[in-house]
Amino acid sequence: MLSNHLRHGIETARVAWSQLPASEDLDGEEEGPSVRISGTGVESLDYEVIENFAYREEQAQRGKLYVGYYVMLKWVLSLLVGVGTGLAAVFINLAVENFSGWKFAVTFSIVKHSYFAGFLVYILFNLALVLSSVFIVTQFAPAAAGSGIPEIKGYLNGVDAHGILLFRTLVGKIFGSIGSVGGGLALGKEGPLVHTGACIASLLGQGGSTKYHLSSRWLPIFQSDRDRRDLVTCGCAAGVAAAFRAPVGGVLFALEEVTSWWRSQLMWRVFFTSAIVAVVVRSAMGWCKNGNCGHFGSGGFIIWDISGGQEDYSFQELFPMAIIGVIGGLLGALFNQLTLFLTSWRRNYLHKKGNRVKIIEVCLVSLITSVLSFGLPLLRKCSPCPTSGANSNIECPNAPGIDGNYVDFYCSNGKEYNDLATIFFNTQDDAIRNLFSAKTFHEYSAQSLLTFLVIFYSLAVVTFGTAVPAGQFIPGIMIGSTYGRLVGMLVVKLYKKLNVEEGTYALLGAASFLGGSMRMTVSLCVIMVEITNNLKLLPLIMLVLLISKAVGDVFNEGLYEVQARLRGIPLLESRPKQYMRHVTAKEACKNQKVVSFTRIVRVSDVVSVLRSHKHNGFPVVDHGRNGESLVIGLILRSHLLVLLQSKADFQSSPYPSNLKTGPVSVRHKFSDFVKPVSSKGLSIEDIHLSEDDLEMYIDLAPFLNPSPYVVPEDMSLAKVYNLFRQLGLRHIFVVPRAPHVVGLITRKDLLAEETEASATVELQPASVRAPHREPRNVGRHAQHLEGPLLDSLLTQ
């Protein structure tokens, strides 16, 4: 009887494991991404008990329905993520545009009477908005500070940072970025929108926020960690698509920058989400065109259409463009380095002093920004308007705060404009539009552009890392387009004959700075093309990006990587380090003392091991037929904690559990094993066990992952690294060399026709298995499942 129980116990391990939610694990480490869901998700759903043969067919039928439901749900959720993110983006843009609009309107109505009063009002308006932002972030949603992209990258790479996907973070992000962007700080709303999209996706994926009682009926379905991460990937793409109105750019951003592994099935879904966002945003903007949205509509979403600009380029221009690339690489790398120093100083000194310091800091930054953006243009002499002619459709001068070039600010003469005010005393979207603008030769003096570059660069560096939601795209574009335009002016002067537009150089400058700082290539390129709506410059943007990335890579890593490292998010780079080639897997874990459990383990042992070790996974070892030991699987710390807490699996005998207690699914709701998305989960300290409990045993067989990935001990660490990263693993067992090879799997073995195998599955009588076998395992293969292990266990 015992051997039967044993056989049963281990046999169910595979079944049970495949039902367990893969709380700790990424993609590959579950029974295999394919086995768990991969478009069907039967295994993760069918965790209910099937006690009777009669129900089996019905269950299989239901399983099919579930598959359809599940697939549909995935698409519906992608749709909802798209709609939600699109609406959030529209809301943020609306709010920012309106606040900015009011701010400038009020300021200028006052400025007519008194510049000083206007100055004060302007400062106070900004201060109020920024204060609201920093207040929300510090008091309510600390995880909403910054852009959030490094954290999301970490999450999708397999590292859960605390609190980044909570409902409160979402709220803090939305309202915080309205305040910080509306308050005129040197930061953008695009990065936070990516985080917002990710939050929306995560909340939808877990069926709402449990804390705020917003959870819904589909909660049990998205228990799988993988599905949630997939949805968050969709959310990221949606965020970019919404922020830049760049749906393809969004897909590529998610592909290139955010995820660490990728499946083509997911690509399709991400693509769909992005398309939905594009439709939603477009519809909303159409609605706003009718004047329903206040100040929104004129500026609105960033689309800097430069299709009226330079259509062509000559070879002579490639040299100044290459110089722009180099400048971008240098300034971008410098930006990464300066922000790194400043952020680490903030983390280690300033922000340790509490929230009050953070608030004061942000207010100071806001004050300085307001003073500079108002004051510097005042000091600048006005220039005379260009004689109309070629560019007759561009008005000069324009009233300030209004969309358009040639802003009239503190100019005595009616036919003058203030070039510094045109870019500095304006919303950033409008400033960029002015910098990109074509047909406006020599609108800006080199002096103004240089002043602006230095001041704004410093402001961007200082603002980065303060306790408000902050994106780096817009500041990057501002900085880049400034020096780009400078180079463009030089080119116009030097190559007089060529049809050169300064605005085109500004665009290339923007691309180069972003490339030099963020080090993206394809996605950034597509985003730049999509926001400027000009495909003709694509090859130039590509070349500039390549140069700036290459130059930047000489000095340091990309902005997100630098920040992620600073925040202790251990991202795995795409390639292994050099030294790993000379290290074997065994050497890499040389100093480890491997702690393994036996199949039947004493509760007190489990507790003491969990107390004394911080490992998240433990090998489980059992004895084979001849008494030799055999590794039978991997048990996760989190699952052990659940088992300890529930106590349902405790048994008094050190032998495999008695069947009479029923299958695993009776004793546990499998949702118990789901790791909460945004909390830290159980800790061993939270679990209190009596003396009697500690004397009991647990049979781990049903809860372990029976086939974790293994590597031979003398494989080079670089090879292991690749395996780890490509499959998105959490644990790899290093094992000794095998005594013999059971078989070789080649391409041919994986191409066997499905029809043949599935046909034989049908022919097998269903009565050979224990009562609670899952339907999926009924079949020819089921008998041999775990064969060798069983054989060796039978005679124990």
Added chain:
Amino acid sequence: MLSNHLRHGIETARVAWSQLPASEDLDGEEEGPSVRISGTGVESLDYEVIENFAYREEQAQRGKLYVGYYVMLKWVLSLLVGVGTGLAAVFINLAVENFSGWKFAVTFSIVKHSYFAGFLVYILFNLALVLSSVFIVTQFAPAAAGSGIPEIKGYLNGVDAHGILLFRTLVGKIFGSIGSVGGGLALGKEGPLVHTGACIASLLGQGGSTKYHLSSRWLPIFQSDRDRRDLVTCGCAAGVAAAFRAPVGGVLFALEEVTSWWRSQLMWRVFFTSAIVAVVVRSAMGWCKNGNCGHFGSGGFIIWDISGGQEDYSFQELFPMAIIGVIGGLLGALFNQLTLFLTSWRRNYLHKKGNRVKIIEVCLVSLITSVLSFGLPLLRKCSPCPTSGANSNIECPNAPGIDGNYVDFYCSNGKEYNDLATIFFNTQDDAIRNLFSAKTFHEYSAQSLLTFLVIFYSLAVVTFGTAVPAGQFIPGIMIGSTYGRLVGMLVVKLYKKLNVEEGTYALLGAASFLGGSMRMTVSLCVIMVEITNNLKLLPLIMLVLLISKAVGDVFNEGLYEVQARLRGIPLLESRPKQYMRHVTAKEACKNQKVVSFTRIVRVSDVVSVLRSHKHNGFPVVDHGRNGESLVIGLILRSHLLVLLQSKADFQSSPYPSNLKTGPVSVRHKFSDFVKPVSSKGLSIEDIHLSEDDLEMYIDLAPFLNPSPYVVPEDMSLAKVYNLFRQLGLRHIFVVPRAPHVVGLITRKDLLAEETEASATVELQPASVRAPHREPRNVGRHAQHLEGPLLDSLLTQ
């Protein structure tokens, strides 16, 4: 002494293996992509002998130089691939445009006198061009037939089809596609251009064609299979970039459609190549603008600029657009199915009868195409020109064969045009431009469009699979835009108030048919946007593509997958089959009898095993300390064949080889192990061994891969599949469960700081290794290399 030799032998296995060109292996199966090259490539370069300690430092220095040289070479080659592919594309386009131009010019000068004579000349002209194409292909370059994309996909997936990347294939592809496209067949030049790009890349990667004595000095450097495949990936992207002038589309095509795995390092290089192509093509076109290129220039590269068209869309239009998507899915799937039947019939019956049949077949198809494209417009009544007004800048009627709408063909009245001739009796590029054209309401009658759709669809199906280079993009766009325009006409009629352009619907139709047939999403979307130069329609294209792909997927696989399967190219799909979840690795190779070699093996045994088994890889087993067996690595069939042929490693004693014969690198030029790219390599039948030779032994240790990937026997096949596909493997060993776990590798172990490890490497005295140790292995870790194995071997 013996044990020392043993130790030495096995120790060198790792070193030697890492130097061996990975002829049979893909990415992961070498010492690890990381270990071999991954940006440096030291190991694959430093195969020269270092016999003296004194040289070591110099060698290390040289290694560094080599690394730089190697990286530079990679980029230079990418540049050359871009330039080459761009020039090839320009050449093909020039030739096609000029041939077509002459053809139409001659035909029309004759038609003025006699329609019959013109008809004959037209037919003969087409026949001559097509005949030249089919002649080149059948007599000279059989691998140049078809689009070549399935084969390239196969190559990058790890399956070498014979002859696809030869120099003669390149030549055949270029001249063949000039003939077939110039000859007016229902096929395109874009698919062949992808193949052309791949050929150019492959030839550059191996340093020219050995057969035609074009090889050059860098031959030894790109011995690595992976580098070649990387370069071919660049070539594919370059092909798409050149064909459609869509650089980003090219990158995405390579990413989504062609490669089966992907590294971000490669992305950057592919991106660079595409940018180069864009610059080259643009420069060439600029040069042609001055009238240097004959008929080229007016039509030229496909850019169907529809930026003058519909800028906006209303929600009511989404329904007809969805219908276009559904039609695209249906017609695309039907196209795949029909071409599948026809191609398999051709393969099994028609083409078995020899080249003459192929030639006759193509000529027949050409005849039919010519007759239909000339004759059908003749039967069609002419329509009166639209009253000028809104579209005043579009001339009506136009002379036929000239770029433009409203073609006058067989019209009696001077103010009439023939709508069928406008699309049918024209080059395909111009036809598409006419179909996409905006501001030309009701240019085509529904009757003409339907006639054209049916006829052209049939022609495209029949033409597909004939023995000429043939792409499916252009025919697909033709078919799609025809029914798209039909739907557009309906929409114009139904929704009278809306600002609807028929040309926009034609574009969506084109996207939908391509989506329904080829099932690409992101790359196709970007390509469509890039060729039409209109970003505004992006969300619509996305949605149409999603629908058509979804509809098509209900019926069958994508065109390339279907064709690849038909041609016996075993592509691994992105997800494992359903049944694999229920099969363990052990069961998958249940019927295998694993043939393994011992470390020292008799030549006669090797010969008999290679004769009786077709396996490409064999496990090598040795005995450990206690006489237990240990799997020490994998030896490739191709390497064994090289060993047998060279005989340099034969030894008379069944004990490990004597050091005196010198290190492996003396006995072998490592380029011997490089598998020729485009030939079938050695066969066991080619090798002749004497009786004495057969009695000798070989020590396999230096030639085996010491750490192939292993999976435990009870891992599910689906999980194995993922491992296999994600890492691009060729062989996986299925091994029994391990007796214990040596260690657990987690994220933390892979994040150890580089500085620490590389510092210790420097401190180690260099004198501990055998004379010919590679510098890379000198170091702390080198001593422990293969430790456990050695320990067990020492006491033998």
